[in-house]
Amino acid sequence: MPRHVLMVIDMLKDFIDSNGTLNCGKNGRKIVPFVVEKVKEFMNQQEPIIFIMDAHSPEDPEFSRFPIHCVYGTPGASLIDELASLIEEYPFAIKVPKTRYxxxxxxxxxxxLEDLNPVAVHIVGVCTNICVLYTVEELRNRDYRTIVYSKGVASFDEEAHLWALKQMETVLGAEIVE
Incomplete structure (x- = not known):
């Protein structure tokens, strides 16, 4: 049976929670129900879900451009509660800490991904114009069929969000769906 993979990018407390140090505001909170439903859908189908998770050292050079956020081991670097409780015992949840976009x-x-050999990688998460875009770019450079849910991605910058969706579709060849 062909395997599909859901990739959930940076749905972390520092990006999504209202008191997060680099939160995406109302746009980030707005996608949470959609992301939760996608996760449930993939869980019901016993498909793998990869959680891409920002995890910085306290001295990360990125903090010269952005506020300190998602420091490894801190609450801000944790999955939002809605997802953490949902996947607690799900055997096909894979967490991948990252230090860059x-x-x-x-x-x-x-x-x-090589081991899973998916026919498609489905994308939700934040920020559309940063970590989502650069991960999608790498997926497409590796020729993975990539499906980005416009209702499941967000950014603190609406103009950049729309630009990134367009780039992913027209330049990278990702499928943008609702």
């Missing part, structure tokens, strides 16, 4: 940079994501 792409989920592939210095992680084992390539090997995980």
């Amino acid at each position: 792409s989920g592939f940079y210095r992680t084992n994501l390539s090997k995980i």
